[in-house]
Every structure is written in structure tokens, then in C-alpha cells.
Amino acid sequence: MTDHSIRSFDSSTAVRHLGERLIASCLPREEWTHEAHVAACYWLVAERPDICLANDLPGIIRRHNDSAGTPNTDSSGFHATITHCYAVGVAAFHRRCDGSQPLVDRVNVLLTAPEGARNWPLHFYSRESLFSVEARRAVILPDVGALPE
Incomplete structure (x- = not known):
């Protein structure tokens, strides 16, 4: 896996704005980075209980x-299993957080x-399983280890 430096966020407002633009389907493609995926997911867990x-x-x-x-498609865009894996991990991380921060x-x-790392899903899925068409289309069961509860 390629080594990527982590792009942190400058403000809570930037995180919220990112999440709001995602929901409104007006986030530019180039801003939909790994960090944006994780941050938007966390914002949804932390501040949007209606979702x-x-x-x-x-x-x-x-x-x-x-x-x-x-x-x-079967080779790009939405990936059901990766999305599910991060949603589970982000929710587990949130339960451990101090909400006053x-x-x-x-x-x-x-x-x-670990829950925010690019390789987080590979703790639970083999590369072959995770990157299969079946895993992209629908959430599949882990074949390496159990997801956190």
C-alpha cells in the first residue's frame, strides 16, 4: 500500500462544511479524499443522529x-463493504471519545x-475478498477477523 501523509482538518467548521456538502451532493470530486470520507462519517455519527x-x-x-x-459500478464508486467497515469503526471510535473535545x-x-487508517478494512478482510465485486455491491462477512461491536 502506498504511504500517504494524513491531511488533518483546520477547524470544526471545516469538518461540518464538508459533511453538509456531502449530504447536499455538492462536494467537489477532488475534495472527496480518504480523510474526507472518515471525517464526514465521524461528523454524521457525532452530530447527525437523524441519519x-x-x-x-x-x-x-x-x-x-x-x-x-x-x-x-462493479469497479468504481460506492463500495458497500468498505463503507460498512469504516462506519462500524468510526462509531466504535466515537463511543470512546470525550464529547467535550x-x-x-x-x-x-x-x-x-487504527479506525481511520487507509488499511483499516484489511484487518478484517483479505484483499481478495474486500476488493471483490460482491464486496463492492453488498456488505459481506469478514474473512480475517471480526469487526468491532
Whole structure:
């Protein structure tokens, strides 16, 4: 896996704005980075209890991809299993957080935590399983280790 430096967020406002633009399907494609995925997911868990990640996040991401010109196919766009894996990890991280810390601090710590790492899903899925068409289309069971509860 390529080594990438982590791009932290400057403010809680920036995290919220990112999440709001994702929901509104107006986030530029180039801003939809790994860090943006993780930060938006955390913002949804922490500040948008009206949105159920399991039910709503797939549609939010698919709509965003459509608006940004990223096709949702068997080889690009929305990936059900990776999305589910991060949603589970981000929610587990959030349960351990001190909610009195600013949102940006929690997000930036998450980006350096195991649950925010680019290889987080590979703790639970083999590369072959995770990058299969079946895993992209629907959430599949882990074949390496159990996801956190």
C-alpha cells in the first residue's frame, strides 16, 4: 500500500462544511479524499443522529458520486463493504471519545487511529475478498477477523 501523509482538518467548521456538502451532493470530486470520507462519517455519527449510517450513508455516497461524475459500478464508486467497515469503526471510535473535545480534535485523532487508517478494512478482510465485486455491491462477512461491536 502506498504511504500517504494524513491531511488533518483546520477547524470544526471545516469538518461540518464538508459533511453538509456531502449530504447536499455538492462536494467537489477532488475534495472527496480518504480523510474526507472518515471525517464526514465521524461528523454524521457525532452530530447527525437523524441519519442512520447503515440505512442512509450508502445513498448519500452514491448520490455524491453521481453528482461528481464518479460512476457507481462493479469497479468504481460506492463500495458497500468498505463503507460498512469504516462506519462500524468510526462509531466504535466515537463511543470512546470525550464529547467535550472540539469536533476537529476528535476527527484529527481519528485520522491517526487504527479506525481511520487507509488499511483499516484489511484487518478484517483479505484483499481478495474486500476488493471483490460482491464486496463492492453488498456488505459481506469478514474473512480475517471480526469487526468491532
